[in-house]
Amino acid sequence: MSTGFALHGFGESPEVALDDVPVRGTLPEWLTGSLIRNGPGTFQVGERRYRHWFDGLAMLHRFTIRGGRVSYANRFLETESYRIAREEGRIAYPEFATDPCRSMFARAMAVFEPQATDSAKVNIARVADHYLALAETPIQVEFDPETLRTVGVTGWDTSDFGRMTTVHPHLDEERHEAINLVTRYGAVSNYVFRRVDTTEAGLLHGDTFASRAVREPSYIHSFGMSERHLVIVEFPLVVNPISLLLWLRPYIENFRWKPGRGTRIHVFDRASGAHVRSVTADPFFAFHHVNAYDDEDGSVVVDLVAYDDASVIESFYLHRLSEPDVQIPPGTLRRLRVPLSGPHGRLHAEEISPTGIELPSIDYSRLNTSPHLRYVYGISVRSDRGFYDQLVKIDIETRTTVVWHEAECYPGEGVFVGRPERVAEDDGVLLSVVLDAVRGTSFLLVLDAATFAEIARAELPHPVLMGYHGQFYDDLLASDRPGQVLPAHGS
Ligand code: CO
Numbered sequence: 001m002s003t004g005f006a007l008h009g010f011g012e013s014p015e016v017a018l019d020d021v022p023v024r025g026t027l028p029e030w031l032t033g034s035l036i037r038n039g040p041g042t043f044q045v046g047e048r049r050y051r052h053w054f055d056g057l058a059m060l061h062r063f064t065i066r067g068g069r070v071s072y073a074n075r076f077l078e079t080e081s082y083r084i085a086r087e088e089g090r091i092a093y094p095e096f097a098t099d100p101c102r103s104m105f106a107r108a109m110a111v112f113e114p115q116a117t118d119s120a121k122v123n124i125a126r127v128a129d130h131y132l133a134l135a136e137t138p139i140q141v142e143f144d145p146e147t148l149r150t151v152g153v154t155g156w157d158t159s160d161f162g163r164m165t166t167v168h169p170h171l172d173e174e175r176h177e178a179i180n181l182v183t184r185y186g187a188v189s190n191y192v193f194r195r196v197d198t199t200e201a202g203l204l205h206g207d208t209f210a211s212r213a214v215r216e217p218s219y220i221h222s223f224g225m226s227e228r229h230l231v232i233v234e235f236p237l238v239v240n241p242i243s244l245l246l247w248l249r250p251y252i253e254n255f256r257w258k259p260g261r262g263t264r265i266h267v268f269d270r271a272s273g274a275h276v277r278s279v280t281a282d283p284f285f286a287f288h289h290v291n292a293y294d295d296e297d298g299s300v301v302v303d304l305v306a307y308d309d310a311s312v313i314e315s316f317y318l319h320r321l322s323e324p325d326v327q328i329p330p331g332t333l334r335r336l337r338v339p340l341s342g343p344h345g346r347l348h349a350e351e352i353s354p355t356g357i358e359l360p361s362i363d364y365s366r367l368n369t370s371p372h373l374r375y376v377y378g379i380s381v382r383s384d385r386g387f388y389d390q391l392v393k394i395d396i397e398t399r400t401t402v403v404w405h406e407a408e409c410y411p412g413e414g415v416f417v418g419r420p421e422r423v424a425e426d427d428g429v430l431l432s433v434v435l436d437a438v439r440g441t442s443f444l445l446v447l448d449a450a451t452f453a454e455i456a457r458a459e460l461p462h463p464v465l466m467g468y469h470g471q472f473y474d475d476l477l478a479s480d481r482p483g484q485v486l487p488a489h490g491s
Contacts, residue, residue: 022458
């Protein structure tokens with residue numbers, strides 16, 4: 001069976017609110033809260049189809065678990081992109097790998113008035129009690145976590161245009177700060193760290209506290225943070241900013257793989273923002289950092305899911321994913337040890353496990369920046385062909401892997417939720433929204449995070465397109481409401 005259907009074999013999901021989703025199995029008593037997931041709600045706009053898995057119109061999903069029961073709601077993010085798609089049936093803004101149809105004149109004008117998509121579909125963050133849908137453009141969209149209605153647009157760095165950011169800000173609850181990396185494109189481009197005080201009401205009005213000039217910026221999807229350092233891993237997938245200004249092709253297609261540059265690692269002091277050191281490693285590419293920590297030997301250790309090159313981006317074009325024998329290059333968990341002083345040669349990332357893994361997740365609230373992190377969860381391709389069809393758990397200590405798999409089922413990101421009184425790191429559950437390709441529906445899978453045995457599943461009556469990232473909030477509970485179906489947008 002073709003695996004591309006996992007992304008676009010179905011029509012778009014209807015907007016619904018379901019008070020009681022049927023549950024098979026028994027949910028743990030302690031498991032209370034909401035999983036908010038983000039991802040594409042449709043790849044079709046009028047007669048046009050988006051081109052790439054990272055395109056599409058944003059849709060939010062909320063699964064609320066309480067008292068052994070599950071409620072669910074979903075809703076398109078009500079942005080300009082969405083409004084124009086619905087009312088005019090056209091793609092209005094450039095996405096990751098899809099551009100609007102524009103005349104040469106319109107393209108030329110875009111140089112003077114560049115427009116960024118507001119279809120923030122990649123991740124979720126809660127900053128200063130505001131819930132945000134995150135995109136790689138500087139535009140972030142606030143939403144009501146209960147109704148999923150759109151509140152308005154905000155941003156990490158919207159002082160002017162010509163910049164991109166990551167959808168993986170680091171949040172430090174003890175220090176009440178959120179940190180993100182912004183790339184500013186120009187004659188001289190800059191990597192800039194922005195820091196937000198999360199106790200402040202002034203949402204996302206942070207300060208710039210570290211920066212580094214760069215001639216050809218790299219495509220960077222996330223960054224590393226240890227107790228004392230911030231780490232930019234600059235892959236040799238780079239762009240001439242002029243090419244972005246002219247915008248003759250979709251965003252990501254302006255980037256070029258230049259392995260001769262190697263992968264450059266820039267370390268900054270987290271407190272002062274001062275540049276500490278830059279070193280070079282063998283060329284590789286990654287979307288996701290997993291963890292970073294300061295080691296006793298004076299180095300910063302950086303774990304990430306790495307690929308030998310950036311061809312994984314090309315494998316996510318929808319026409320490629322539709323091919324029956326689609327091959328997605330497997331990313332693997334690799335470790336970089338960056339010495340902060342003394343002489344060093346060219347660095348090499350050590351492979352921790354040969355198991356393919358993507359959308360890595362950890363017990364972030366307890367173990368981000370910790371040298372003791374042991375378990376990394378993620379999705380993986382079971383054989384060398386096909387789409388992500390299993391969940392994996394890699395043990396960094398024993399370097400072994402545990403797997404969950406079910407025929408014709410395609411799990412999304414695994415989100416770890418720890419039992420509140422846990423001692424063991426993996427005492428908790430892993431939540432994943434799984435597409436069942438035989439039934440044409442999706443379910444919320446609840447695994448015992450320790451054994452990977454299924455505890456329960458909540459079965460939706462419709463499919464959910466393969467999305468990207470979500471977050472679980474144990475204090476977010478939707479109020480009880482009578483059964484209802486949300487009215488379709490605009491009706
Ligand atoms: Co990501």
